[in-house]
Amino acid sequence: MRKKIEIIQIGGKKLDFPSEVIEKFNYVILPGNYNFISDNEQVEIFQENKFNPQKSRTIFVLGNDAILLQNFPSLLEQFPAYQVLFDSKASIKESQRKILDRKFSIPIDLENEDELQNIVDIALNSSQKQYGYKLSMDYLEVRESFKGAYRKKGNCYLELSGDFGQEMKQIISWKIHPHGIEANSKVTFTPEIAITSGTVELEFKIFLIDQSTNEIINIFKGSPEEFRKQIKIISNESDYVRFVGVSLYAKGGVGKIEIGQIHFRNHLSNNSMMLPNGKRIIDSKVRNEELFYYFHPGDLKPPLAVYFSGYRSAEGFEGRGMMGRMGCPFILIGDPRLEGGNFYVGSDVLEHEVVKVIKEKLKWLGFTNEELILSGLSMGTFGSLYYAADLEPAAVIIGKPLANIGSIAMNERIRRPEMWGTSLDMIMHFGGKANNDIAEKLNEKFWNKFETGTFKSTIFAIAYMKDDDYDGIAFQMIADKLRKNSPEAVILHKGLIGRHNDNTLGVNTWFIKQYRNILCHDFGRKLDYRL
Structure with missing residues (x-):
């Protein structure tokens, strides 16, 4: 049985939650002057003055x-960020208010019953697991009634051009997806799509389908922008999983459109992505593709640690528990493009925004780039090294580097052979074709950027x-470039026998050890062997 979500109230009058809400939560109320040290109620918020x-x-x-x-x-x-609500009418000491602000705590009128739903929404968001999936390009089918031209670019995107007519007609359908939508749940629908010429109008229809009868239970309509902004939410209010079907309709005469991946994700309030307060960067130049990022202020003390997720088919962030246990502020960055990521590169708009987000969080914390760590494993190593040229951090901690x-x-x-065909889609995504010339240009894109960094x-x-x-040549090339262009940089390295995926445990263990050592020796933090 799944553990109930916990809401602990400290001080104030007991909140009057409806009975159906109480069933979902473990609600505890403590007096305002509760002694956290003696902990007579044994709620164990603190253990030896440290947050549990x-x-x-x-x-x-x-x-x-x-x-x-x-x-x-x-x-x-020490209380967790984003998860503290306080009485907006209370008298608060200025020093305490500053802490609440830095923890993104939320003021709420506890006497207003309508605002109690905010507490419920935040509790439900914090308990949800990351969940999302995309419909494979193999599910896509262009309708015979569309008389224009179309061309599939690997599994990156589909390009359609022609006369879409003056009446809204179906041009594409996606096969029914067996994952569907879970019982009593809400999801968002986010398409990667762009009109590259003409004045075409687009509309998506999402069909909820009964598993046993194939009967259409409900239809959700909306423009790509409405779905992207979460103006339209897809809800399954039944007690059964519903299959999902998708169709795209268009009108507006002659034009051209590009369609990439389409995503279904658990819905969180406040337009959060995957995690409560998860945000996204949108590449307005390339089919409105996205990156995710999540900022946690930690204990507000240096350094700011940035972790780029590795390649993952399941949408969402990687490393939240690991980074949270370090105690310092951190940013998680994820890449939901292609089958499981596209190495954090994109248009100048996308790449500029990645750097901007990190610099903004450094400024908010009052840190400099000398109090910044970039890190990642496998695909995440590319993002760490690539953006290190812009940010010139205190440290870059990586495992299984990929640069070319x-x-x-x-x-x-x-x-x-035939182990990771998505690598071909990365070339297609970059240059519109998959050949050796474009592959070499993509290699050059990394090294031209990396060589601009000054890593004193x-x-x-x-x-x-x-x-x-x-x-197989990434590490040696990185070392050679650093010795030539930044001889002051310190290189700590360990080689392990095997292919890329042969000793993940060994790589991860060394990765965490280096994090622990740098946090201790360079930032004066006490070692935490839970890392």
């Missing part, structure tokens, strides 16, 4: 007489596979 990590998903509500609003800043600053995306694709035929005081901690079948 098992309460990291708990929602906390501070009433107007909560002593934490006036005293004990060392305790308040073009070479990865070219290795698909001989060194890694950067530590590069790199674990690599000696027989890597994806990019």
Whole structure:
């Protein structure tokens, strides 16, 4: 049986949640002057003056007489970000208010019953698992009634051009997807799509379909922009899983459109993506494709640690638990494009926004680039190294480096036959074709960027596979470039025997060890062996 979501209220009057809501939560109310040290109620919010990590998903509500609003800043600053709500009418000591602000705590009128739903929404969001999937390009079918031209670019996108007529007609359908939508749940629908010429109007229809009868239960209509902005939400209010079908309709005369991946994801309030307060960067130049990012202020002390997710078919962020246990502020960055990511490169708009987000969070924290760590594993190593040229961080911590995306694709035929065809889609995505010339240009894109970096005081901690079948020359090239262009940079490295995926445990262990050492020796943090 799934553990109930926990809401702990400290001070104030008992909240009058409806009975059906109470059934979903473990609701505990404590007096405003509750002694967290003696912990007579054994709620164990703190253990030896340290916040209990098992309460990291708990929602906390501070009433107007909560002593934490006036005293004990060392305790308040340990509460989790985004998960503290406080009485908006309470008198709050200025030092405590600053802590609440830095933890993105939420003011709420606890006497207003309508606002209680905010607590419920936040609790439900924090308990949801990351869940999302995309419909494979193999599911896509162009309708025979469309008389224009169309061309499929691998599994990157489909290009359609021609006369779409003056009446809204179906041009594409996607096969019914067996994953569907879970019972009593809501999902968002996000298409990668762009009109590249003409004044074409587009409309999607999402069909909820009964599993046993194939009967259409409900239809959700909306423009790509309405779905992207979450103006339209798809809900399955039944007690059964519903299959899902998708169709695209168009009108508007002569034009051209491009259609990439289409995504279904759990719906979270406040337009959050995958995690509560997860955000997205939209590439307005390339089919409105996206990257995700999630910022957590941690203990507000240096460094800011940025972790780029590895290649993953399941949509969402990677490394939240690991980064959270470090205690410092962190950013998770994820790439939901293609089958499981596209190495964090895109148009100048997308790449500029990645750098902008990191710099904005550094400024908000009051840190410099000398208090920044970039990190990642496998695909995440590319993002760490690529954006290091812009940010010149204190450290780059990576495992199984991949730098030559073009070479990865070219290795698909001989060194890694039919193991990772998505590497060919990366070349297609970059240049519109899949050939050696474009592959070489994609390699050059990385090295031209990396060589612009000035790494006078950067530590590069790199674990690599000696027989890597994806990019066997990445480590040596990185080391050679650094010795030539940035001889002041420190290179810590360890080579492990095997191919790219042969010793993930060994790489991860070394990766975490380097994080632990740098946090301790360069930033004066105490070692936490839970990492």
